[in-house]
Amino acid sequence: MKYNFDEQIDRSNTNAVKYDFRDKVFGTKEVLPMWVADMDFKTPDVIVQAVQERAKHEIYGYTGRTDSFAQSVTSWVKQRHGWSIDSNWISFSPGVVPALAMAVLAFTQPGDKIIAQTPVYFPFFNTIADNGRQLVINPLRIVNERYEMDWDDLEKKIDSRTSMLFLCSPHNPTGRVWSKEELQRLGEICVKNDILIVADEIHSDLILKPNKHTPIASISEEIAQQTITTIAPSKTFNIAGLASSVLIIPNKKLQTKYENMLNNLHLGMGNLFGIIALEAAYSHGAAWLDQMLDYLTENVDYVANYLEEHLPMVKLIKPEGTYLLWLDFRELKLSNEELRKLMIEKGKLGFNDGIIFGKGGKGFQRMNVACPKSTVIEGMQRLHKALGDM
Numbered sequence: 583m584k585y586n587f588d589e590q591i592d593r594s595n596t597n598a599v600k601y602d603f604r605d606k607v608f609g610t611k612e613v614l615p616m617w618v619a620d621m622d623f624k625t626p627d628v629i630v631q632a633v634q635e636r637a638k639h640e641i642y643g644y645t646g647r648t649d650s651f652a653q654s655v656t657s658w659v660k661q662r663h664g665w666s667i668d669s670n671w672i673s674f675s676p677g678v679v680p681a682l683a684m685a686v687l688a689f690t691q692p693g694d695k696i697i698a699q700t701p702v703y704f705p706f707f708n709t710i711a712d713n714g715r716q717l718v719i720n721p722l723r724i725v726n727e728r729y730e731m732d733w734d735d736l737e738k739k740i741d742s743r744t745s746m747l748f749l750c751s752p753h754n755p756t757g758r759v760w761s762k763e764e765l766q767r768l769g770e771i772c773v774k775n776d777i778l779i780v781a782d783e784i785h786s787d788l789i790l791k792p793n794k795h796t797p798i799a800s801i802s803e804e805i806a807q808q809t810i811t812t813i814a815p816s817k818t819f820n821i822a823g824l825a826s827s828v829l830i831i832p833n834k835k836l837q838t839k840y841e842n843m844l845n846n847l848h849l850g851m852g853n854l855f856g857i858i859a860l861e862a863a864y865s866h867g868a869a870w871l872d873q874m875l876d877y878l879t880e881n882v883d884y885v886a887n888y889l890e891e892h893l894p895m896v897k898l899i900k901p902e903g904t905y906l907l908w909l910d911f912r913e914l915k916l917s918n919e920e921l922r923k924l925m926i927e928k929g930k931l932g933f934n935d936g937i938i939f940g941k942g943g944k945g946f947q948r949m950n951v952a953c954p955k956s957t958v959i960e961g962m963q964r965l966h967k968a969l970g971d972m
C-alpha cells in the first residue's frame with residue numbers, strides 16, 4: 583500500500599497542542615505550527631483500525647498487557663535495531679518523561695549529580711532539578727558543523743556525587759545519531775565511574791539513511807547492566823496522545839527497583855488504547871514507517887537546498903535522525919528576544935526557541951518537518967519573507 587503524506591489534515595479544534603495552544607505559546611494563532619514534536623501525518627491505518635475495532639466493544643475497563651504486547655516490543659527492537667532482548671526486561675511507563683522522572687527518584691538520592699548533554703530536550707532539566715537533584719551540564723561541541731560529545735569536559739565534571747547520565751540517542755534537537763564508537767566510549771566512562779545511564783531512545787526509529795541507530799545497551803553486557811533504555815511508538819507513529827512507552831532494563835535488580843517506583847506511584851496500569859496501539863504499531867507499522875522516512879528525507883532535503891540557495895545566512899545542522907531540524911541563525915547576531923520576535927511577528931512561524939534547550943541553544947531555532955511538503959514550502963517562504971531584507 584502506498585501512503586499519502588501530502589494530505590493536509592485540519593487538526594484545529596481537536597485540542598492538539600501544536601495547533602489549539604498556539605496563542606498560549608506564541609501569543610497568536612497566526613503562526614504556522616512547526617514546533618512541538620508530533621507529526622501532521624495520519625496515524626498509520628493499522629493502528630487506527632486496531633483502536634477502532636477495540637472501541638466498538640463499548641466497555642473500556644481496566645486492561646492488562648499480555649505476552650503479545652511484550653512480544654511486539656522484542657520483535658520490533660530485533661528487526662529495526664538488531665538488538666535481541668528478553669521479554670522479561672520490559673517494563674511500562676505512561677511516557678518517556680515520566681520514566682526519566684521515575685528513574686531519578688528510584689536510583690538517585692537528593693543532591694546527587696545527573697549529567698545532561700546540551701542543547702537537549704528541555705524536560706530533562708525539570709526531571710532532574712524539580713526532584714532535588716543537581717543538573718550537571720556537559721555541553722556538546724560543534725566540530726565541522728556537526729555535534730560531538732566533549733569527552734574532556736565530561737570526565738572533568740564527574741565526581742563521587744555523580745550517579746546518573748541522561749543520554750538522548752538519537753539526539754534532540756541536534757539530530758545526531760550517535761555512532762557505536764561514541765556510545766561505547768560513553769558507556770565505558772559510565773561503567774568505570776559507576777554512573778547509571780538512562781538512555782532516552784524515543785527517536786531511535788526515526789533514522790535518516792545511511793545512518794544507523796545503535797542501542798547503547800546492545801554494545802556490551804557491562805553497559806547493558808548499567809543502562810535503562812526508554813523507547814516508545816509515540817514519535818515513530820504519531821500516537822503521543824495515547825501515552826504509552828516501555829523501558830528495557832536487563833539488570834534485574836534495577837528493574838525491580840523501577841517497578842517498585844512505578845507501583846508506588848500507581849502509574850503502571852496504562853491506557854487501554856495505548857496498549858492496543860503500541861502492539862499494532864510494533865507488529866504491523868514497519869511499511870508505513872519506511873515510506874514516512876523517505877518522505878521525511880525529501881522534506882529535509884528541500885529545506886537544506888532552499889536555505890543554501892536563498893538564505894545562506896541560516897545554516898542547517900544536517901540531521902542524521904529525528905524530524906526536528908536545528909537551524910543556526912547565529913550569523914544574524916540577534917538576541918534571543920529579537921530572534922523570537924522575528925520568527926513570530928515577521929515570519930508568522932511557530933518554531934521552538936533554541937534557548938529552551940539550554941546551554942548552546944542561543945541563536946538557534948528548532949523546526950519540525952514531519953508535515954506535508956506544502957507546509958514545509960510555506961515555512962520556507964515565510965522564513966524568506968522574515969529574513970528577506972537582512
Ligand SMILES: Cc1ncc(COP(=O)(O)O)c(C=O)c1O
Pocket residue numbers: 619676677678679680703750754782784785814816822827
Ligand atoms: C528526547 C525526547 N524524549 C521524550 C519525549 C517525550 O516523551 P513522552 O511524551 O513519552 O513523555 C520527547 C518529545 O519530544 C523527546 O524529544
